């Protein structure tokens with residue numbers, strides 16, 4: 402029997418503290434304007450950076466995937482075999498990333514849960530940025546390696562820690578988000594690569610929010626820093642800029658071989674569907690053909706951020722299209738989101754535990770699907786609510 406009173410008390414506390422999640426009903430495909438709970442609103446909440454989630458070419462490809470290979474794989478890859486397109490997508494992703502090989506997972510979350518424990522274990526160490534994503538934290542815990550956190554983005558502090566700790570462990574790995582999803586800042590990859598060399602560590606970056614966004618035609622963070630061959634693992638997700646669902650790990654042929662033997666989501670959970678795989682192959686093709694959408698995304702982000710800063714908002718330390726609008730108090734952030742929605746703008750308040758207590762914010766996700774007039778509308782509504790709630 403579930404201890405009903407305990408759970409009810411916990412849920413009540415969450416509501417009182419402004420920490421209770423309410424999942425909205427989306428009544429349309431993803432895009433600049435969407436139907437949320439029956440109302441047409443400007444969408445500033447999704448990770449649909451390039452508009453691929455409802456792109457005609459991806460939709461066509463997904464349908465072809467179903468026609469060619471059916472609705473689902475009906476099996477774990479290592480038990481019933483690979484359908485051809487999964488391997489094809491792995492090859493395309495590796496080439497896109499400038500890596501030797503890539504291994505496909507069911508999601509970015511699964512990619513971290515599978516890859517980290519395949520590479521380190523008890524007696525090893527993980528040096529982890531203190532603001533790393535939940536899936537890195539969970540993957541690290543599953544590995545049973547010692548987790549040693551370092552201050553956010555602080556390579557100097559990490560070096561001090563490495564000097565003291567590295568000698569106590571067999572294998573070691575430095576792990577970081579590439580783009581931090583709640584702040585939009587970027588990991589100092591060159592410094593981390595130097596430290597990985599100097600202290601004999603593997604280097605692991607989760608590029609979930611860099612893919613399709615950073616680097617040439619959205620090739621991601623390793624391309625952005627020109628670090629090909631110096632990063633052991635580059636995790637990607639196919640559910641943000643790629644607009645579909647799935648994840649992968651890119652790196653050496655050896656990495657791929659190890660993961661295909663040891664990564665548990667690959668050994669014990671079914672493969673992504675043919676529709677997902679075909680749609681993702683089309684996304685890679687579009688990015689290889691042109692950087693038009695990536696450029697539009699960055700133009701939009703620059704335009705919106707400059708206007709919001711001029712209006713007096715604190716946008717934190719973002720270096721990417723992820724735009725946090727800092728509020729502080731959790732209840733004010735929830736109120737902000739509610740008032741924006743009344744004004745036909747869908748932007749989510751992000752609070753603890755996703756970000757630290759007292760650092761609640763509105764998280765604005767800019768997309769290439771937005772037109773300038775959409776961003777002007779957003780600015781107008783943010784300014785009105787910001788003044789009403791005393792944020793600006």
Ligand SMILES: Cc1ncc(COP(=O)(O)O)c(C=O)c1O
Pocket residue numbers: 508509510511534536578582607609610638639640641647648
């Ligand atoms: C840094 C990071 N890694 C992994 C994930 C999980 O990706 P997916 O949605 O594909 O499971 C996210 C998504 O929020 C993320 O921000």
